[in-house]
Amino acid sequence: MAGIELHLFFSPTRDELQWAADATDGDEHLLALLLMLKSYQRLGCFPALEDVPEQVVEFVRRQVELPEGTLPLYRAERTAKHHRGLVRKRAGVKYDQGEARRIVEWPIPKEAAAKNRPADLINNALEKVVEAGLELPGFSILDKMASKIRTEVNASIREGIYDRMSTAQRAGLLRLLEERDSDGTTLFSRLKKPAKGPTWSRFKNLAKRLDWPDELGDTSVWMESVATGKITDFAGEADASKLRDYAPIKQIALIAS
Incomplete structure (x- = not known):
């Protein structure tokens, strides 16, 4: 220190x-x-x-x-x-851990709908406890609460994405993990491949490439009311090496993101 x-x-x-x-x-x-x-x-x-x-x-x-x-x-x-x-x-503070936990539990689900890092979820909740003149719960308690609520909120958001798709669209996304391009890579790898440096010819190729994922479904419908930051977090989780280990709802929601 x-x-x-x-x-x-x-x-x-x-x-x-x-x-x-x-x-x-x-x-x-x-x-x-x-x-x-x-x-x-x-x-x-x-x-x-x-x-x-x-x-x-x-x-x-x-x-x-x-x-x-x-x-x-x-x-x-x-x-x-x-x-x-x-x-x-x-x-000038009171010791009431039950009330402190109740105050903490109220803002975390709202924050978890847009943020994924436990620290981000906890900080806002701590401010509310301090404003109430209460002693803070221990960090390990807060961390467990934030992780539990984040898990529940994320599962609810993923279920919403899944439910807004048709059966055919879900099947189309899962096929990305199985079907391969001419070079042997999966279509999912093709989906995640970043654009190259900007040139006119590459721009035209990119425009054509965008037609392909657009055919998979309307993402604006799938992601209705999902926060941009949450979509980014889910997309970051969409690692091909781990996706196969997830349950279908999580698989499909991450691929969609």
């Missing part, structure tokens, strides 16, 4: 040091409480003391001039719980 980040986010103020000193009865607890306070201010949740980087522990210890070798320790869970309560009171 860079020194400038340590100074910006982990330097206790004089007021914070006095507050922590008034609430504790020894150097170990003083250091532990300050680490909980500064970690919460930075992360919005409480890490386990053993997960706080050693350089952060050492930086805070030196900032408040505690003896060399002082370690942040809780010998009883009730003390750790009491300290978390003190930090929440000072930060």
